[in-house]
Amino acid sequence: MKLEEVKAAEAKLLLSTYERNPILFVRGEGVHLIDENGERYLDILSGIGVNALGYGHPAIEKAIAEQSRKLIHLSNLFFHEGQAALALRLTEASGMDRAFFSNSGTEAIEAALKLARAHAGLLRSEGKTIGTKVLALEHSFHGRTMGAVAATHKDKYREPFAPVMPGVEFVNFNDVEDLKAKFSTDVCAILLEAVQGEGGIRPVSKEFMATARELTKSTGALLIVDEIQAGFGRTGKWFAYQHYDVQPDVTTVAKPLAGGLPLGAMLCTEEAARAIHPGMHGTTFGGGPLACAVALAVINTIEHDQLLQHVTETGTYFRDALEQLAKKHSSILDVRGLGLMLAIELNSDELAKKVLAEMMKRRILINRTSDTVLRFLPPYILKKEHVDQVIVALDEILTEQAASESERAHTTGGKYVG
Ligand SMILES: Cc1ncc(COP(=O)(O)O)c(C=O)c1O
16 A cells, blocks of 8 residues: 555554654664655654564564474463563562563553552551552643543543543643642552653753652652653663662663563562552553563563664764754754753744654755754664765754844844844
């Protein structure tokens, strides 16, 4: 089928959840996606932070081929080798004690929220005073299921589905006083992203993170750090909270975990894990043998190819180049992020839309989030030459846009605000 046929069929047959870009991709190679006409696109989005090893990576292909010949699915009623092996690697990397595997990010968040409620229940049964409230942050995004969406800040995600899970209160972003004011023994968990993704690539401050840790420790509430977008190497460390001097009680990981196969995990301390017993929580597909085998191959490749170091180096190079660009273009208001989780904030959503469209014409895929923020989430295998390609394109586009804006202002007698 060609693009127009697929578009027409989807318009008739699919639930209308996405406004897709008009490109039909048929395969990928390294950091490139290739469309139906054989055109190559530089992918600086990697399936929204999923394809960490890019496309067609031999380690992933090998793990899929070998494991699929042995066992693809097994119910969680029996043992296979993958879950314990993967849990060992993840607990070592995160400093956690135990893992629960899911199929997606939002399910890992559901597991974390249920754990927080169950853990608070256990503490109450032991005589402690602790409630059921969850504190989440302004600009947060945690997923689309009823619990995760309740902790997601933007009204547009929650309101059409009200009532979502009750008992969530939002704290102003990086506002330590607001956090202190809203925290009490009513709270069973603080849920936050160390670096907010959908909210516009915003790192929480060290002070905010430290305060969240102190407050939760003082009552037995859980500190849950959602690493679904920022974790698993994206910022140059296995977990973004490792840039802070803080160890949470619970963390969630998903997107890049199994190199493109659906897999998520909720990792927690032994103390938190006390609250869960057989039958309380579960999943049919989560932690299947195929996804676990691929995740192990991804971890081995990240280690073998020293990709954390590579992400740090390439991320620093990318960020420096964006900062240089910001000095030249006053339309760039801010440069943010860590490792290969980067963004520039522009001075208008119209400009952000135009830049996105122009980048696509130049066959470079980036993404816009929070209206004015251009987000860069490339595969970890990105090279400096690819960064240069992105920077040259952005420079050209921002220069052109400033020139046409200036011309418009001139002809209309208006004032140009670059
Ligand atoms: C920080 C964060 N948490 C949770 C999710 C939800 O993950 P999923 O789409 O796999 O359910 C996302 C997805 O973008 C995310 O960025």
